Amino acid sequence: MARPTLASLATELGVSRQTISNALNAPDRVRPATLKRVLDAIEAAGYRPSAAARQLRTRRSMNLGMRLLPATDGINGSILDRFLHALTESAQAAGYRLTLFCADTDDDEVRQYEQLLHVAGLDGFVLTSSRRDDVRTRWLQEHGTPFAIFGRPWGELQRDGSARHPWVDIDGAAGTAEAVTHLVRQGHSRIGFLGWHDGGPVGDDRRAGWEHAMRASGLSEHISRLRISTPDTIAGGVSGGRKLIERDATAIVCASDSLAIGALESLRELRPRLFLPGQPAGPGLRAAVVGFDDTPVAAALGLSSVAQPVEDAARHIVRLLTYELAGYPAAGTMPDESLLLTPHVVERVPLPLAPPA
Amino acid sequence: MARPTLASLATELGVSRQTISNALNAPDRVRPATLKRVLDAIEAAGYRPSAAARQLRTRRSMNLGMRLLPATDGINGSILDRFLHALTESAQAAGYRLTLFCADTDDDEVRQYEQLLHVAGLDGFVLTSSRRDDVRTRWLQEHGTPFAIFGRPWGELQRDGSARHPWVDIDGAAGTAEAVTHLVRQGHSRIGFLGWHDGGPVGDDRRAGWEHAMRASGLSEHISRLRISTPDTIAGGVSGGRKLIERDATAIVCASDSLAIGALESLRELRPRLFLPGQPAGPGLRAAVVGFDDTPVAAALGLSSVAQPVEDAARHIVRLLTYELAGYPAAGTMPDESLLLTPHVVERVPLPLAPPA
DNA sequence: AGGGCATATTTGATCGATCAAATTATCGCC
DNA sequence: GGCGATAATTTGATCGATCAAATATGCCCT
Structure with a gap:
C-alpha cells in the first residue's frame, strides 16, 4: 500500500x-x-x-547546513568530530536535519551557500570558525541568512554593532588559567607555556590565560623566560619541551595535545626520574604536562588536558539557530546571543612507559 | 528582486x-x-x-543519508572522518547532497530510515559497517531502498544470493601481508603480529593476512609463537609488544595504530640501541613496527602504517549508489557491485625520541 | 426562536517544478 | 506545392502540503 x-x-x-x-x-x-x-x-x-511539499509551501526546509572542513591536523581536529556529532544530535532533537557540504575556499563556501539556499532551501548555516575579516559572515548577513558560529568573531566585535552575530565559543584563556591553578596547587611554580607561533587569536588567547594566571599566582618573574612557541606538531612539542625544561621548568601548559605529547616525551627524556614508579605526588609527574582539547590520543596516553565542552557548544548553536528561525518568539526563552563556555582540566595519570635505563 | x-x-x-x-x-x-x-x-x-518542487514531482530528493556513529576510539576512528569528507565531496560532485543523522541502536537506525524516507524522501543510504546478521540491511532490502556499505557483508555472502548488496571494503589481509613483505625485504624474519581479541571479523582478517604472508615467506615456524592479542589500546600495545620482543621478535605488525604506538614504545624500552642515531638500515628500526589505518598520530610519530584508500572507497560508494539511483543505465558504465581495495604501507622514519640513557 | 459571536471545519488557490498529451513548426520528398 | 512524418514547443494536470477566506456549528442570551 x-x-x-x-x-x-x-x-x-x-x-x-x-x-x-x-x-x-x-x-x-x-x-x-x-x-x-x-x-x-x-x-x-x-x-x-512530506517535507518537500511542506517546504514548497512554507519555504522552510527544516534543514541546516555545515561545511565540512578539509581534514586538518587530525590530532587536534578531532574536536570538530565530537562537535559534528553533538550538532547532528541536537539538530535532530529540534526537528532539523543537517546537510554537509565541502568547499575549497571561503569564496567557494559562499558560492555553496547560494546554491544550497536557492536549490535546497536550507534554513541556516553553522560555521566552525571565523576569520579576521570574514567574507562569509558578511555575505550571510547581507542576505539575511540565519547562521551561528562556533568561534568568536575575533576582530569585528568592537567595530560595528550591526556586524554582530550569534556565536558560541570556548574560553581558551580560562582553560590554560585553570591548568596553571591546578599545577600550582600541586606545588609547581616554574610552569612553562608551550604554544604555536602562527600569531592567530586562538593561540594568543590560550597564552594570555596562562600569563594571567601566572601573574595572579605571583609567578610573574617566570613569564618571559618560560614562554615558548614552536610549530604545532609532536616534534615541535619535543624540542620546545626540551628548551623549557632546560630553563628549569617543572611543568608545562601546552596550547594543543600535539604539543603536549611532545612535551611529555621531552620530560621523559630529560627528567627520567620523575617516571620512576612510586614517585611522590608533590611537584612530581602527575599532570606535569597539560594539553589542550582532550583528544583521544591524550586520553590514551594518560595525558592531562583541557577538555572543551563541545557538546554544550553544539547544543547552544542549535538553540540559537532554532530561536532565530522560529522568528524570535517569547522573550523568556531567549538564548544568549553569544556564549563563552568554560573548559576544564581533565586530570590523568600518565601511562607507565619506559622506566629510565 | x-x-x-x-x-x-x-x-x-x-x-x-x-x-x-x-x-x-x-x-x-x-x-x-x-x-x-x-x-x-x-x-x-x-x-x-527548486529542489523541493522538483522532489515533489519526481520523487527524488538527490539526497543521501548516513548515520554518524557515536564517536568510537577516536584514534582509529579518524578513518571515518576522512571517509565522511570524501563521501561528501563525491556526492556533491555527483549532484547529491548528504544528510547526517544519529541513532542509538541499530533498531533506532531503522526507525530513522523510515522517518527520513517518508519525511525527507532520501534517495539512499550509506552504511559504514555491517554486522553478522544485520537488521538494517534486511530492512533496507525488504523496502527496496538503495544503499551501499563501506564494509564487507561478513557472514551473509555465502548464504543466499538474494541477500547480496553493493559494498566496498578494504582488504585488511592484503595490508598486513604487504607489511610482512616489506619487513622481510628489510631483513626481518621474526615478525610478530599484535591484534586485538574481540574475535571480530576485521581483526581476524588482518591476522590472517600476516599468517598467510609469513607462510609464503617460509616463516611458518614463528607463527604460533609470535601471535598475540590484547585490548585495542596503547597500553595493550605496550604490554603485547613487550611479550613479543621477549619472544625475540625484531619487528611487529599491528592491527591498529593504537597498538602500534604502544608497540613502538615497548621497542624503545627493551631495545634502546635500535634508537641510536646512525643505526644501519638493515633489520634495524626503520618500519620495525607497522600500524594500521595511518592515523594522524601515527604520521606525527613517524610510525609506518597501512594506509586505507578511504577516498577511493567513498568515491566508489557514490558511484554504486548513483548508478542504482539512475536506474541501472548503460551496461558499459556499470561499477563493480562489490569492490575490495588494496591498502598500502606508508613507510616512515620514526621521530627521533629519547635516545637511550 | 432567533440574532450575535466565537469556535470548528471546509474549500479553493498556491508553492515550483515535471509528466503526459496536445498543438504547432519544420522538413523531406514526390 | 502539398502531404505525411518527425521535431519542437505549449498546455493542463499533478505531486502533497499550507494559506487565506468562506462556511458550518455550537453556545449564550434576550
Whole structure:
C-alpha cells in the first residue's frame, strides 16, 4: 500500500485535509474529540507529512547546513568530530536535519551557500570558525541568512554593532588559567607555556590565560623566560619541551595535545626520574604536562588536558539557530546571543612507559 | 528582486515553462538555437530549480543519508572522518547532497530510515559497517531502498544470493601481508603480529593476512609463537609488544595504530640501541613496527602504517549508489557491485625520541 | 426562536517544478 | 506545392502540503 497523504487520510477519515494539517500544526484550533480521532488515525496509518511539499509551501526546509572542513591536523581536529556529532544530535532533537557540504575556499563556501539556499532551501548555516575579516559572515548577513558560529568573531566585535552575530565559543584563556591553578596547587611554580607561533587569536588567547594566571599566582618573574612557541606538531612539542625544561621548568601548559605529547616525551627524556614508579605526588609527574582539547590520543596516553565542552557548544548553536528561525518568539526563552563556555582540566595519570635505563 | 522561477523566466523570455525545463533536463529535445537562448537567460537570471518542487514531482530528493556513529576510539576512528569528507565531496560532485543523522541502536537506525524516507524522501543510504546478521540491511532490502556499505557483508555472502548488496571494503589481509613483505625485504624474519581479541571479523582478517604472508615467506615456524592479542589500546600495545620482543621478535605488525604506538614504545624500552642515531638500515628500526589505518598520530610519530584508500572507497560508494539511483543505465558504465581495495604501507622514519640513557 | 459571536471545519488557490498529451513548426520528398 | 512524418514547443494536470477566506456549528442570551 502506498503511504498515505493528507488527502487520502482525509477522505478515509471523513474530515478535510486542513483539519488534519491543523491537528499537527495548530492543535488548539481543533476540537479535542476530533483531535484525538485524527491523531489516532495518523498514528494508525503511519502518516508522515512530506517535507518537500511542506517546504514548497512554507519555504522552510527544516534543514541546516555545515561545511565540512578539509581534514586538518587530525590530532587536534578531532574536536570538530565530537562537535559534528553533538550538532547532528541536537539538530535532530529540534526537528532539523543537517546537510554537509565541502568547499575549497571561503569564496567557494559562499558560492555553496547560494546554491544550497536557492536549490535546497536550507534554513541556516553553522560555521566552525571565523576569520579576521570574514567574507562569509558578511555575505550571510547581507542576505539575511540565519547562521551561528562556533568561534568568536575575533576582530569585528568592537567595530560595528550591526556586524554582530550569534556565536558560541570556548574560553581558551580560562582553560590554560585553570591548568596553571591546578599545577600550582600541586606545588609547581616554574610552569612553562608551550604554544604555536602562527600569531592567530586562538593561540594568543590560550597564552594570555596562562600569563594571567601566572601573574595572579605571583609567578610573574617566570613569564618571559618560560614562554615558548614552536610549530604545532609532536616534534615541535619535543624540542620546545626540551628548551623549557632546560630553563628549569617543572611543568608545562601546552596550547594543543600535539604539543603536549611532545612535551611529555621531552620530560621523559630529560627528567627520567620523575617516571620512576612510586614517585611522590608533590611537584612530581602527575599532570606535569597539560594539553589542550582532550583528544583521544591524550586520553590514551594518560595525558592531562583541557577538555572543551563541545557538546554544550553544539547544543547552544542549535538553540540559537532554532530561536532565530522560529522568528524570535517569547522573550523568556531567549538564548544568549553569544556564549563563552568554560573548559576544564581533565586530570590523568600518565601511562607507565619506559622506566629510565 | 525575488529569485526567478520557471514560470517567471518563461514569460520574461517568451517561451513556455516546459521548454526551460527541457533545456535543463533533456537538452536534446530543444532546438540548438533556443537552447542557447534559454541557457543564457538562465545564467543571466541566476535561475536555479527548486529542489523541493522538483522532489515533489519526481520523487527524488538527490539526497543521501548516513548515520554518524557515536564517536568510537577516536584514534582509529579518524578513518571515518576522512571517509565522511570524501563521501561528501563525491556526492556533491555527483549532484547529491548528504544528510547526517544519529541513532542509538541499530533498531533506532531503522526507525530513522523510515522517518527520513517518508519525511525527507532520501534517495539512499550509506552504511559504514555491517554486522553478522544485520537488521538494517534486511530492512533496507525488504523496502527496496538503495544503499551501499563501506564494509564487507561478513557472514551473509555465502548464504543466499538474494541477500547480496553493493559494498566496498578494504582488504585488511592484503595490508598486513604487504607489511610482512616489506619487513622481510628489510631483513626481518621474526615478525610478530599484535591484534586485538574481540574475535571480530576485521581483526581476524588482518591476522590472517600476516599468517598467510609469513607462510609464503617460509616463516611458518614463528607463527604460533609470535601471535598475540590484547585490548585495542596503547597500553595493550605496550604490554603485547613487550611479550613479543621477549619472544625475540625484531619487528611487529599491528592491527591498529593504537597498538602500534604502544608497540613502538615497548621497542624503545627493551631495545634502546635500535634508537641510536646512525643505526644501519638493515633489520634495524626503520618500519620495525607497522600500524594500521595511518592515523594522524601515527604520521606525527613517524610510525609506518597501512594506509586505507578511504577516498577511493567513498568515491566508489557514490558511484554504486548513483548508478542504482539512475536506474541501472548503460551496461558499459556499470561499477563493480562489490569492490575490495588494496591498502598500502606508508613507510616512515620514526621521530627521533629519547635516545637511550 | 432567533440574532450575535466565537469556535470548528471546509474549500479553493498556491508553492515550483515535471509528466503526459496536445498543438504547432519544420522538413523531406514526390 | 502539398502531404505525411518527425521535431519542437505549449498546455493542463499533478505531486502533497499550507494559506487565506468562506462556511458550518455550537453556545449564550434576550
